[in-house]
Structures are given as structure tokens and as C-alpha cells.
Amino acid sequence: xxxxxxxxxxxxxxxxxxxxxxxxxxxxxxxxxxxxxxxxxxxxxxxxxxxxxxxxxxxxxxxxxxxxxxxxxxxxxxxxxxxxxxxxxxxxxxxxxxxxxxxxxxxxxxxxxxxxxxxxxxxxxxxxxxxxxxxxxxxxxxxxxxxxxxxxxxxxxxxxxxxxxxxxxxxxxxxxxxxxxxxxxxxxxxxxxxxxxxxxxxxxxxxxxxxxxxxxxxxxxxxxxxxxxxxxxxxxxxxxxxxxxxxxxxxxxxxxxxxxxxxxxxxxxxxxxxxxxxxxxxxxxxxxxxxxxxxxxxxxxxxxxxxxxxxxxxxxxxxxxxxxxxxxxxxxxxxx
Amino acid sequence: xxxxxxxxxxxxxxxxxxxxxxxxxxxxxxxxxxxxxxxxxxxxxxxxxxxxxxxxxxxxxxxxxxxxxxxxxxxxxxxxxxxxxxxxxxxxxxxxxxxxxxxxxxxxxxxxxxxxxxxxxxxxxxxxxxxxxxxxxxxxxxxxxxxxxxxxxxxxxxxxxxxxxxxxxxxxxxxxxxxxxxxxxxxxxxxxxxxxxxxxxxxxxxxxxxxxxxxxxxxxxxxxxxxxxxxxxxxxxxxxxxxxxxxxxxxxxxxxxxxxxxxxxxxxxxxxxxxxxxxxxxxxxxxxxxxxxxxxxxxxxxxxxxxxxxxxxxxxxxxxxxxxxxxxxxxxxxxx
Numbered sequence: 001x002x003x004x005x006x007x008x009x010x011x012x013x014x015x016x017x018x019x020x021x022x023x024x025x026x027x028x029x030x031x032x033x034x035x036x037x038x039x040x041x042x043x044x045x046x047x048x049x050x051x052x053x054x055x056x057x058x059x060x061x062x063x064x065x066x067x068x069x070x071x072x073x074x075x076x077x078x079x080x081x082x083x084x085x086x087x088x089x090x091x092x093x094x095x096x097x098x099x100x101x102x103x104x105x106x107x108x109x110x111x112x113x114x115x116x117x118x119x120x121x122x123x124x125x126x127x128x129x130x131x132x133x134x135x136x137x138x139x140x141x142x143x144x145x146x147x148x149x150x151x152x153x154x155x156x157x158x159x160x161x162x163x164x165x166x167x168x169x170x171x172x173x174x175x176x177x178x179x180x181x182x183x184x185x186x187x188x189x190x191x192x193x194x195x196x197x198x199x200x201x202x203x204x205x206x207x208x209x210x211x212x213x214x215x216x217x218x219x220x221x222x223x224x225x226x227x228x229x230x231x232x233x234x235x236x237x238x239x240x241x242x243x244x245x246x247x248x249x250x251x252x253x254x255x256x257x258x259x260x261x262x263x264x265x266x267x268x269x270x271x272x273x274x275x276x277x278x279x280x281x282x283x284x285x286x287x288x289x290x291x292x293x294x295x296x297x298x299x300x301x302x303x304x305x306x307x308x309x310x311x312x313x314x315x316x317x318x319x320x321x322x323x324x325x326x327x328x329x330x331x332x333x334x335x336x
Numbered sequence: 337x338x339x340x341x342x343x344x345x346x347x348x349x350x351x352x353x354x355x356x357x358x359x360x361x362x363x364x365x366x367x368x369x370x371x372x373x374x375x376x377x378x379x380x381x382x383x384x385x386x387x388x389x390x391x392x393x394x395x396x397x398x399x400x401x402x403x404x405x406x407x408x409x410x411x412x413x414x415x416x417x418x419x420x421x422x423x424x425x426x427x428x429x430x431x432x433x434x435x436x437x438x439x440x441x442x443x444x445x446x447x448x449x450x451x452x453x454x455x456x457x458x459x460x461x462x463x464x465x466x467x468x469x470x471x472x473x474x475x476x477x478x479x480x481x482x483x484x485x486x487x488x489x490x491x492x493x494x495x496x497x498x499x500x501x502x503x504x505x506x507x508x509x510x511x512x513x514x515x516x517x518x519x520x521x522x523x524x525x526x527x528x529x530x531x532x533x534x535x536x537x538x539x540x541x542x543x544x545x546x547x548x549x550x551x552x553x554x555x556x557x558x559x560x561x562x563x564x565x566x567x568x569x570x571x572x573x574x575x576x577x578x579x580x581x582x583x584x585x586x587x588x589x590x591x592x593x594x595x596x597x598x599x600x601x602x603x604x605x606x607x608x609x610x611x612x613x614x615x616x617x618x619x620x621x622x623x624x625x626x627x628x629x630x631x632x633x634x635x636x637x638x639x640x641x642x643x644x645x646x647x648x649x650x651x652x653x654x655x656x657x658x659x660x661x662x663x664x665x666x667x668x669x670x671x672x
Binding site for chain 2: 182
């Protein structure tokens with residue numbers, strides 16, 4: 001199995017990307033990494049590390065689609081960008097299972113949707129991060145930003161894809177909640193009110209009803225279904241609050257004199273564990289579900305550790321056969 | 337000035353509500369509190385406290401609209417409920433400036449929208465909480481749940497109302513951000529894309545552009561404008577994450593042995609300050625803006641301290657003339 005990696009995507013590219021890929025290759029023997037980027041620079045970086053030489057390939061792709069340019073134009077015009085070349089490789093070479101990038105979200109999503117083949121029955125691919133829950137579990141949020149405007153049918157497909165994803169995480173019959181502005185059955189905007197009965201009637205889903213934003217990390221459901229706009233708002237509100245709390249705790253410790261500083265030193269291991277629990281980016285990226293190949297979008301600020309996690313996540317998703325699982329779930333759906 | 341209070345709304349009613357009202361009356365001499373609820377019970381509770389006798393009145397309203405019944409039916413059928421009787425008093429007696437309730441959000445919102453007069457030019461009232469920011473400031477979130485489906489015009493009105501609210505908090509020219517799924521100008525769902533140019537063209541607003549969920553508590557803007565569905569998702573995602581973090585910190589301290597426990601004891605004052613900063617419910621309730629009288633919705637779990645804060649908040653908003661300020665902002669809008 002080959003995994004394509006965008007060597008020039010992200011704030012710390014290419015150094016941290018390449019370091020992360022080398023670590024992934026050395027940690028897991030089951031795949032070949034193919035780095036897409038300016039070949040000379042990539043090879044110079046690679047020369048700093050020890051790894052099995054046949055396990056990392058390089059494809060020259062000197063162009064980069066930046067965060068500040070139109071993703072659609074970038075994908076159309078920059079034929080030699082890492083994203084365009086990698087997606088072409090995924091489409092034409094069956095050996096490729098996945099693509100990992102920490103580059104521009106817009107370019108990765110647009111490129112994937114325009115260039116990669118969709119799974120039959122899926123109208124819209126969706127972006128799904130996995131978040132930590134308070135009880136030590138995990139929850140899949142789908143969609144977190146690929147589709148700002150959705151139809152009820154899209155949300156039902158998101159639920160089925162989210163279920164397939166949760167299955168690969170070892171959750172055999174995931175509880176599925178619809179993100180709403182209240183837990184009562186009749187709560188929601190028009191989209192939610194139309195989606196609710198469709199999810200309820202879907203015999204393949206363990207739909208438990210509406211959930212609120214405060215329930216996302218609460219562990220009561222395994223998959224949260226929502227449109228990409230609300231999902232993005234929810235995800236980033238969670239992120240922002242976690243960052244704010246760390247900052248407010250820091251301010252109060254720094255302003256709390258010697259007593260607080262000693263307290264902080266004693267609690268440092270606990271704080272490190274909390275940061276580790278809350279920082280879902282260290283556990284991989286958001287996965288674009290619904291295409292014939294896996295696309296993992298790492299956070300733009302990803303360092304080597306996150307890239308390693310994302311590459312191993314892509315590998316595990318391919319091994320678990322998530323594309324076939326989603327395709328199977330859609331066949332079941334159309335047969336009902 | 338009279339302030340009407342729902343004596344039987346909320347998880348800790350009537351005991352904590354009445355205690356909170358007595359504390360507010362004793363703290364601020366400028367208003368009379370009128371408690372709406374089962375008179376005998378209310379008077380029995382009141383007899384436990386010392387306060388100026390002429391500053392608290394009781395209106396018998398024996399019915400309660402519960403969280404589990406249809407708000408519309410409850411408001412229509414329960415003419416003797418505290419909510420219906422209080423709104424009737426607000427509509428007919430000019431002495432009343434505000435209503436405070438910790439009861440069913442649905443019943444309070446539905447009752448207010450159905451029964452209270454709107455400010456001329458406002459199509460939809462909106463619910464606005466004030467949240468703490470990381471730099472010690474405050475941010476108004478409007479709408480957080482009164483309108484699940486909105487039109488661009490509604491959001492422009494929310495921005496004007498949010499500005500008037502921020503003015504009463506001492507922010508003279510509030511920065512206004514539109515909640516979106518990215519910070520770029522072209523980001524957003526259909527609603528946002530149509531709203532963006534309207535906010536930009538509005539000369540009365542200091543519109544700074546799109547913001548993400550992670551910016552809500554970041555302090556870069558003073559007013560966050562959004563539809564009630566996304567606003568509710570954002571608010572509750574922030575709440576849920578704060579609760580989750582406190583819980584994860586607690587678990588890690590309890591599991592961290594003696595060292596962590598001593599650290600915790602030393603950091604206790606700092607944690608208390610953090611909780612105090614993050615718990616916006618202790619600083620009052622969400623305000624329903626756009627009606628001819630102020631409605632403050634306290635959290636259902638409000639104890640006396642939150643009720644006191646909500647009553648004083650209602651008093652301050654009346655004194656600051658927020659209803660006239662919103663009416664003025666709408667006149668300016670229609671004159672442009």
C-alpha cells in the first residue's frame with residue numbers, strides 16, 4: 001500500500017512533515033510513503049534521517065497552493081502542485097490508499113472533491129475529525145466543514161459514513177446524535193426537522209435523537225451528525241474554549257504568587273495529561289469521507305508528531321477497509 | 337421602576353429565586369420587585385428574610401409551564417401561569433421595565449414573542465448572552481437560540497441590537513463579527529454570504545468581517561452575530577468544553593496521587609477564579625432584545641447568586657435605556 005503525502009503543506013513544511021513521515025515509516029512496516037513536493041528540497045531533508053530506502057519515494061511537485069489563493073483556481077491552474085499531482089496518482093494507481101496533507105483546507109477539500117472519484121451513492125463527501133470525550137472515549141463529528149449548505153439526504157449519508165468510521169475505531173454499533181439547538185425531538189432548524197425523521201426511519205442506524213453542543217464531548221454519542229457550517233462552528237468553539245481555559249488558568253497561576261507556582265509545578269504532569277486528552281490534533285487529522293481514496297487533513301500547525309499520527313491513521317483506515325465499508329453502507333441504503 | 341420575576345421558574349424555584357430577589361432588592365434601592373407565582377408559597381418564603389416591605393410585591397400566578405410541555409400551548413392555555421400574567425403586566429403597566437425568569441426557555445421565548453410588543457422595525461427578537469473573553473473583556477453573542485432559521489435582514493438587526501447592548505456594557509464603538517466557518521470574506525453558508533455585504537455596507541456598524549468559533553472568546557470582537565441555531569451550537573459547545581476540561585482536570589488530579597492533591601490545594605484559589613471567569617451564568621442571564629420591555633432569561637440551574645445578578649442586570653439595562661437605544665438604531669437604519 002502507498003500513502004501519498006503533501007510535503008509542502010502546512011506551517012512547518014517541509015521539515016516537520018518529512019520528519020513525521022520518517023517516524024511513521026519507521027514505526028509501521030506495512031506501507032510505502034510517497035512524498036509530493038519540490039524533489040531536491042525533499043531529498044535534502046530526507047538525507048538527514050535513517051529509514052529503509054525503499055519505503056519512501058519522492059514525486060517532484062514544485063508548486064504550492066497557498067491559503068491566500070482561490071482553492072478552485074489553484075487546483076485548476078497549478079498542475080504541478082503537490083495536491084493536484086497526488087490526487088492524479090490516487091486516481092490512476094490502485095496501489096495508493098490515501099493522501100495526507102497539512103496544507104490549505106480549501107485546496108485539499110476542493111482538490112479532493114473535484115479530482116477524486118466519489119463512492120457510488122454519496123452526493124457530498126464530508127470532513128470528520130475524531131474528538132476526545134470526557135469519559136476517555138472518542139466521538140466522530142461529521143461534517144466539520146466540507147459542506148456549508150446541506151440537504152437532509154446529505155446528513156443521512158454523513159450518518160452512515162460516520163458509522164463506518166466509528167466501526168474502524170472499534171465501536172461496533174455507534175450511537176448517532178443529530179446536533180441541534182435542544183434535545184427535544186422537535187427542536188432544530190428546518191434542515192434538522194426534515195433530517196430527524198429520515199435518521200429515525202433508517203434501520204441501519206442507531207439514532208438516539210437530537211443532542212446539543214454541550215453533549216459533543218460528553219460521551220453520550222459516538223457520532224455527531226451536522227451540516228458543515230454548524231459542525232465547523234461547534235468544532236472551533238470547542239477548540240477556542242479549550243485554548244481560552246488554558247490561557248485563563250495560566251494567567252491565574254502567574255498572578256497567584258509563589259503558592260500558585262508551587263501548585264502548578266506539582267500539577268504539571270496532570271496538566272500535561274489534560275492537554276494531551278484535549279489536543280485531538282496530536283492523534284491525527286480530520287478524514288474526508290465519501291471518496292474512493294482516504295484523504296486525511298492534518299491541522300495547518302501540525303508538527304512531526306501530528307503528521308506521524310495522521311499517516312498512521314490513514315494507514316489504519318485503509319487496512320480497516322473504510323472505503324468498502326462506506327460503499328457497502330450505501331448499497332444497503334439504496335436496497336431498503 | 338418595577339421588575340417582574342418568575343418565582344416558579346427554574347430547577348431551584350422558588351427558594352433560590354426568592355432568596356436571589358431579596359438580595360437584589362437589598363443591594364440596589366432603585367426598583368420594586370414583583371414576584372409572580374403561587375402567592376401563599378411565595379409569601380411563606382419571603383417571611384424568612386429581612387427587606388424593605390414596600391420593595392417586594394407578590395402577584396398570584398399558580399400555574400407553571402413546564403419544560404416538557406409545548407411552549408405555544410402552555411402560553412395559550414395557562415392564563416394563570418407566572419409567565420403569561422407577568423407579560424400581561426409588562427404590556428399594560430408602564431412602571432414595569434423588565435421580566436426575569438429561570439424557567440423553560442421555550443415558554444419564556446414563545447411567551448415574549450407572542451405576548452410582548454416588539455420594537456418598531458424589528459422583525460425577530462433575539463436572545464443574547466454575554467460571555468467572558470480571554471483578555472478579561474466581554475462579548476455579546478446574538479442570537480443564541482430564539483430564531484433557528486434566519487434571513488439576512490434578521491442578522492443585520494441582530495447586529496444593531498448587539499451594538500446597543502454592547503454600548504450599555506461601556507463599549508462605545510463595538511467591533512462586530514459574523515460567525516462563519518472561516519475568516520475569509522467569502523466563507524460561509526448561503527445565509528452568511530448574503531448577510532456579509534449588508535453588514536459591510538451598514539454605516540452604523542463597525543463590522544470587522546467573518547470570525548470563527550475559536551474567536552468567540554478570543555476578545556477580538558465585542559459582538560458576534562449569528563443565526564439562533566449556530567449561536568446555540570456555539571454557546572453550548574463552549575459551555576460543554578469548559579465543563580469537560582474541569583472534569584478532565586479533576587480526574588487527572590484525583591488520579592495523580594498525593595503530589596497532585598497538594599498541587600490542587602495550592603491552586604484552589606486560582607481554579608476558583610478560573611471557574612468564576614468561565615461561569616458567565618453567575619453574571620446574569622441572556623437578554624431577549626427587540627421587545628418593548630427587557631426579558632432576562634437566567635439559566636435553568638440558577639441559584640440565588642445568578643438570580644440576583646439577573647435582576648440587577650435587568651435593572652441596569654432599563655436604566656441604560658436599551659429599548660430606546662434599539663428603537664433609535666432602527667430609525668437610523670430605515671432613514672439611510
